[in-house]
Amino acid sequence: MLEIKNLHARIGDAEILKGVTLTIPNGEIHAIMGPNGAGKSTLSYVLSGREGYEVTEGEALFNGENILEMEPEDRAAAGLFLAFQYPVELPGVGNANFLRTSLNAIRRKRGEDELDAVAFLKLARAAVKQLAMKEDFLKRNVNVGFSGGEKKRNEMLQMAILKPHLAILDETDSGLDIDALKIVAEGVNTLRDETFSALVITHYQRLLDYIVPDMVHVLAGGKIVRSGPASLALELEASGYAGLEAA
Amino acid sequence: MSMTTEATINELATQKYKYGFTTDIEMEEFPKGLSADIVRLISAKKGEPEWLLEWRLKAYEAWLKMEEPEWARIHHPPIDYDDLYYYAAPAKAQPKSLDEVDPELLKTYEKLGIPLHERAALAGVAVDAVFDSVSVATTFRDTLAKAGVIFSPISEAVREHPELVQKYLGSVVPVGDNYFTALNSAVFSDGSFVFIPKGVRCPMELSTYFRINARNTGQFERTLIIAEEGASVSYLEGCTAPMRDENQLHAAVVELVALDEAMIKYSTVQNWYPGDADGKGGIYNFVTKRGACRGKNSKISWTQVETGSAITWKYPSCILQGDGSVGEFYSVAVTNHFQQADTGTKMIHIGKNTSSTIISKGISAGRSNNTYRGLVKIMPGASGARNFTQCDSLLIGDQCGAHTVPYIENRNASAKVEHEATTSKIAEDQLFYCRSRGLSEEDAVGLIVNGFCKDVLKELPMEFAVEAQKLLAVSLEGSVG
């Protein structure tokens, strides 16, 4: 369960998050929508521990623990995963090597045995297949020369392998063709169970046709200004965000 | 960066050099300082023939008239050459077989991860272990002898194969090439000798492990590798030293000779003690390495991973004399804290259709300075010569320096010389991306740096590539923050 309470955060002198309050119970998927520049990515970075963001007020509890005090890698070990809006390139670092290093770092932190190369490759190949990716993805360097859509799929590959308890998808659907969109949705849906919850940031209702959220929130001007059932997304699609900006 | 990171930095700055221990063993040392008498003493100690003593004395005379080179981007207080020991060796008589090697020494090498007992040794790798001034053990000599390969301490080769040593010693790096080669030629005490006869592919990797142990002692080793027509060999050297507050001098000379169609692959993992986080102590690594591709279609390939030493001054070079000969230089140089590296290569194209490749990856962190200095020289007769040079620098933090100094002298219009250079920083978003996937900050730096160096690391023999990767990560520990 994720409980964000009155979260304020700033970058330099600019306050971006101005009191975000949001609860995602275990097993639920919530969507966040909202205008450009509202603070959606900022929220995802603050939750996953990126530097440069100062939390001035409030807290974020994940299964009762204040994750804001943890290092990013410890948040990952606790089960948090952020699918980046703009995935980062790592020249010279093989995708398979990166994935295995990540997985084993997390397993080590959790006191679990590391996976050897053979066991890992089996797991990775299965995930690649499930995501309908080309096998040579594993051999290529992390995100280097990937198309926009391929980068997003690569984020989903990481998610499939790291099996987080809380996934934040920051516009993973942007730039995806319709087949890829279905595959991404399926990737999320297969993880769906009592121990998994997700925060899906999107601009488009069509993703929510495939990943049906338990709730939809609107983030505008650094605050959640409206929350409602899945149907809220349809409504927003028709009417836009006019009139929803925080006072 | 974060508080925990700072704590680890402090911890690691003091702990990270895990080869910094000393071995307590009875040593025989000659008096401090350098004179013609010390040179005679070294030569007599080794039972050398007259010609070699003469050679040494000439080198000593030449050295007296020379000055330390000053053109490199390195700085250090003056070295007092009279305050050094020029010969230090374990006092016990030279062992004849591995079973007679002093157990303290065996323990030392075991601690360094180089077991000298053949049954425990790395499969397929023969080791010559040089401790201060002498070779203390050479493994797998019988296996190699069966293939006709000579792999022995150079002092022994002087006694047993004088004609080979006399023919090639100083033929690639002349005695008076520079200040440190003259010094080395006068006082060198040991090192490895390798001879691969015509048509033989050396059946094992050969390696020499250099260890400085004694205080105030310079290490002056000499390596000579000869590959006859059609022969090939892969050779690797590793180096470590105890942590000491004072600087220690290491001035080695390495000469390689490749005849027609021969191939020599020479890899170095240099991990001399780099000094502490405040720049105190560490090895001055002033080394001259040069290979002569004398025969047609011969090939010499240098791969170096330089992580240690307070100062590194070395330019492994190739003289591409034979038509169609090939020279390669793959280098990773890492500097952290107050380390200084001025390293690169010289590719001298003399023969027709000679080609050379230079890939240099410099990584600087802390307050260190890292310079690539390279010369590509195409002589008038080198028609069809080709060179490709790629120099990449990676900066970690903003107090370090990276410099690229390429010299190109092309005197043949048909030659093609290409040079590419880049400088980059480890980006914050790369670090965060890795950390959000569970990697610690240090592991993230290690991963990114290893990615940056991949083109060089893949040139290392398999057995050592993994070690080198770990070493890179360890050398940079404490560099972000």
Ligand SMILES: Nc1ncnc2c1ncn2[C@@H]1O[C@H](COP(=O)(O)OP(=O)(O)OP(=O)(O)O)[C@@H](O)[C@H]1O
């Ligand atoms: N490093 C920064 N320095 C200053 N302002 C920043 C910085 N990063 C983000 N901002 C500002 O913070 C605000 C929120 O940005 P954020 O990326 O969180 O928006 P978003 O809701 O994800 O928008 P989009 O839908 O376009 O992805 C924007 O006004 C942005 O310009």
Ligand SMILES: [Mg+2]
């Ligand atoms: Mg965004």
